[in-house]
Amino acid sequence: MDLTTLTYIAVGLSFALYIGIAIWAKASTTGEFYVAGSGVNPVVNGMATAADWMSAASFISMAGLIAFLGYGGSVYLMGWTGGYCLLAMLLAPYLRKYGKFTVPEFIGDRFYSRTARIVAVVCLIFISFTYVAGQMRGVGIVFSRFLEVDILTGLIIGMGIVFIYAVLGGMKGVTYTQVAQYCVLIVAYTVPAIFIAFQLTGNPIPQLAFGSTVNGTGDFMLERLNQVVTELGFLEYTTTSKSTIDIFAITLALMVGTAGLPHVIVRFFTVPKVRDARSSAGWALVFIAILYTTAPAVGAMARLNLTQTVQTGPVGAEDGNLVFEQRPDWMKRWESTGLLSFEDKNGDGKIQYYNDANAEFAAKAEQYGWKGNELKVDNDIMVLANPEIAQLPNWVIALVAAGGIAAALSTAAGLLLVISSSISHDLLKSTFTPDMTEKQELLTGRIAAAVAIGIAGYLGYNPPGFVAQVVAFAFGLAAASLFPVIIMGIFSKKINREGAIAGMLTGLVFTMGYIITYKGVFIAPILPNTAEYWLLGISPEGIGAVGMVLNFAVAFAVSKVTAEPPQRIQDMVEHIRVPKGAGAAIDH
C-alpha cells in the first residue's frame, strides 16, 4: 500500500476513535462539561494531562530544537517538566479541595473581588488564545505535509474534529479523547526513536543509547557528536552560547509558567479526591517524561545522523562531502516541502554543511573552496523525517502523522475548553447573567466553545506576527500573572484583594511590556533583541521569571499597607489546606 493511503487510514482510524469516544462521553451537566463530573481516575487523568500538555511543539519541534541547540535545549526539557513538582506540591491538591470549576473562580473567591476574577479571566484568555493559535497552525501543517491537502483544508478538518468532541463532550469528552491521543502520540514518538537508537548504537532504549558507543567504534555518541560538529565550526554540542543567568531565567519562567497555565491546572479539578490530585500530577509527569527523556536522545542522534550523512569523509578532503545527485531519498522528499533546501554555492555538485557564521572556520572553509553553508534544515524535520532516515516501513511514517495531529488536537481541545468555561462560567454566569439555569449555562458553554474554535481556526490560518513568540508570551504571562496569586492565595492568609490585583497587573504589564519592547508585537520592536540591551542579561523568553518576582513583591507590599482580608476568607484558606471534607466540584 502506498504511503498516502496508509496515512489516510491511520489518521482516519484515530479520528473515528476520537469521535466514538465523544459520543460515548457526552456531557449532560455543567459539572461534566467543566470538570468531567470530578470522577476521573488519577492515572487516567495523568495520561490526559500529558496529552493536554504535550503540544505540537513538544511532538514536532522540540527534538529538532534540541538537536541544534545542544545543551541550550535543556531549558525546554527541565522547564517543561519541573513545573509538575510545583503543581503537585503547591497548587493542585488545594485547588482540588476548593472544588470549583475554573481558575479565575478561585482567584475571585479567595480575593473576594469580582475585579480580581475578571483580571484573571483576561490573563487566561490571552494566554490560551496565543497558545491555541499555534496549535491550530500545527494541525494545518501536519495535514498539509502528510495528507497533501492545503493548510486551510487541514485546518477545517481539524476544527471539525475538535468541535465534535469538545462541544459535545465538554471536559468529559476531552479527557477520554486525550487518553486515546496520548497512546497514539507516545507510540508514534517512541517507535522510530527505538529503531534509530538500535541502528546507531545497538542499544534499543533511546535514553541509554544516548550515552552508548556508536556501532562499530569505541566512541561514545556524545563525544563523537561534539567532535563532528566542532570540526565543522559549530559550537560543541554539550555547551551553549547562552549566559548562565539567561538559561536560569528561561528555565524558571517555563517551569512556573507550566504551573500557571489554566488548561493544565483545570485538569486536576477532574479527579475525585485531594490525594488523587497529588498522585495524578506524578502520573502526568511519568507519562510526559517518557517523551521528554526520549527527545534529547532523538535530537542528538538526528544531529549526528544528519551531519554524517552530509560530511561523509574528513573535513576539507576532496571526497569528504555528499554528492548532491547521490543524496538519500528522504532528502529528496523533504525538499519538496521546503523544510530542507540545498544551494550549490561553489558549484561543485557536493553538499557542504558547516557554520559559516563562525569567522575563524569560514576562513578555513574558503581554503577548501567552500563558499558558504549550502544546506538549510528546518527544526521540525528532525522528528517528522526520522522514520524515513531510519528507513522504517511506511506504516511508521503514517503513525507519526497521526501522532503529530493527536498532539496538536489534544492541546487545542484543552485550551478551547478553559476559554469556553471562563466565558460561560466566570463572565456570563457569575458576572453578567447570574440567573441562568444549568441548562442555559451548558448551552452557553457549548456556544462559547464553538465560537472559540472558530476564532482559533482563524488565528491559525492568519497567524498574527506573534504566533512564533507564543512560548515567550504564554509562559511568561502565566508565570507573571496567575501563578503567584494562586500560590499566595493558598500559602498566605494575609494577601488581600488590593495586593492580588496590583500584583497581577504589575506582573502582566511588566512582562508584556518587556516582550513587546524586544519582540515587537503589533508594533515594531523598540530595542534590538540582543543581550547587551536586555535587563540583567535576561532574554524576553526568560523575563516571566522577573515578572513573577515583581508580582510577589508588589502583592506583599500592597497587602501590608491595606486592610487584612475578612475573617471568612482567612477561614476559607484554613479549609483548603486540609484534605478532609472535599466534595465533588459542585455548582453553587
Add this chain to the structure above:
Amino acid sequence: MDDKSGAEYWRRNVKLVLTLLVIWFVVSYGFGILFVDALNTITFAGFQLGFWFAQQGSIYVFAILIFVYVRQMNKLDREFNVREDE
C-alpha cells in the same frame, strides 16, 4: 481537628514541601545549570554529568519527588486524621 493540630499539620506539610523543593532546585538549577561546567568534568556511562542532569537526570528526579510527596502526605493525612473518607 482543633486549631493546634491544624497548625501542626500545616507546619509539617510546608516543611516537607520545602525539603523536596530544595532537592528539586539542586538537581535542576544547581547540577543542570549553575554547576554544569564543574560537573561536566566528570563523565560516567558516556555522559558528562552536568549535561546528563540537564537533559535526563533532573526529569527522573522530578518524578520521584512527586511520588515521595504523595507517600509522605498520605502518611501525614492519616496521622492527623484528615484523610478523606476515613
